[in-house]
Amino acid sequence: MALVAVGQLTSTASMANNLRQCQILVKKAVQAGAKALFLPEATDYISSSAEESLSLVKPVQESEFVLGLQEEARRFKLPIHVGVHEPSSQTSSQQRIKNTVLWINEQGEIAHRYQKIHLFDVDIQGGPVLKESQSVEPGMKIEPPFETAFGKVASTICFDLRFPEIGISLRRQGAEIITYPSAFTVPTGQAHWEVLLRARAIETQSYVIAAAQVGRHNEKRVSYGHSMIIDPWGRIVASVGEKADEPEIATATIDLELVKKVRAEVPLRRRTDVYPEV
Numbered sequence: 001m002a003l004v005a006v007g008q009l010t011s012t013a014s015m016a017n018n019l020r021q022c023q024i025l026v027k028k029a030v031q032a033g034a035k036a037l038f039l040p041e042a043t044d045y046i047s048s049s050a051e052e053s054l055s056l057v058k059p060v061q062e063s064e065f066v067l068g069l070q071e072e073a074r075r076f077k078l079p080i081h082v083g084v085h086e087p088s089s090q091t092s093s094q095q096r097i098k099n100t101v102l103w104i105n106e107q108g109e110i111a112h113r114y115q116k117i118h119l120f121d122v123d124i125q126g127g128p129v130l131k132e133s134q135s136v137e138p139g140m141k142i143e144p145p146f147e148t149a150f151g152k153v154a155s156t157i158c159f160d161l162r163f164p165e166i167g168i169s170l171r172r173q174g175a176e177i178i179t180y181p182s183a184f185t186v187p188t189g190q191a192h193w194e195v196l197l198r199a200r201a202i203e204t205q206s207y208v209i210a211a212a213q214v215g216r217h218n219e220k221r222v223s224y225g226h227s228m229i230i231d232p233w234g235r236i237v238a239s240v241g242e243k244a245d246e247p248e249i250a251t252a253t254i255d256l257e258l259v260k261k262v263r264a265e266v267p268l269r270r271r272t273d274v275y276p277e278v
């Protein structure tokens with residue numbers, strides 16, 4: 001059994017300020033006795049255009065944001081899961097970046113990395129129009145869950161939440177905790193956020209940890225907030241809400257016995273003789 005924290009903040013285009021907000025979240029997580037801190041998608045920065053995003057992106061070893069978080073993790077022996085941007089490794093004519101999540105272990109090392117595979121290209125009437133694929137290169141693989149002191153953790157990012165296959169696949173690979181670091185829009189968040197997260201927890205019989213951006217990032221972008229942790233029975237066991245005046249955490253205990261109990265009580269034997277396995 002271990003206590004973990006989800007952290008919620010409003011990232012802007014100022015990486016220095018975003019790091020300061022994360023330092024507040026680290027302090028709160030340490031004070032609460034948490035054994036890990038989970039931060040949202042794009043915690044390093046949220047820009048107002050593809051051009052601005054391309055101008056801000058840096059490799060992790062040159063990013064004062066990532067280096068600063070690694071220092072925090074080392075100093076407090078607190079592993080941190082965090083969404084960032086990284087330069088593309090491909091040499092193509094169209095310059096694009098990667099939307100990734102990192103696991104920084106308690107030694108401050110990057111021990112796991114996942115690159116977002118589903119990109120958010122939407123045109124909602126009266127709502128947001130966002131074309132993530134204009135500046136972001138999609139990942140090409142699901143990463144197997146990684147071992148932590150409190151269970152096997154798997155990573156997805158934000159819009160990946162709408163694709164149950166990735167959760168099912170991660171569960172099949174042994175995940176006990178599935179993370180959805182996000183920056184959900186307000187209209188889609190109001191309509192879909194909680195119900196999708198709870199569905200992913202119930203159908204995978206896993207803990208779901210969903211750290212989210214909240215509030216106004218710039219003149220164009222506002223995020224829904226409502227970071228939460230859900231247990232394998234689908235109960236919300238920690239939630240932050242939508243206040244955006246200061247960085248905030250919520251904590252919950254990860255109980256692997258509950259994961260075992262739910263999986264034993266309601267065995268989900270897939271009919272892969274009838275439909276394909278994912």
Ligand SMILES: O=C(O)CNC(=O)[C@H](CS)NC(=O)CCC(=O)C(=O)O
Nearest residue numbers: 042120130132158159183184185188
């Ligand atoms: O732009 C960045 O730097 C960080 N990335 C994001 O904020 C991404 C792409 S625009 N947001 C989402 O995927 C929201 C999904 C969503 O809101 C939904 O599925 O309804």
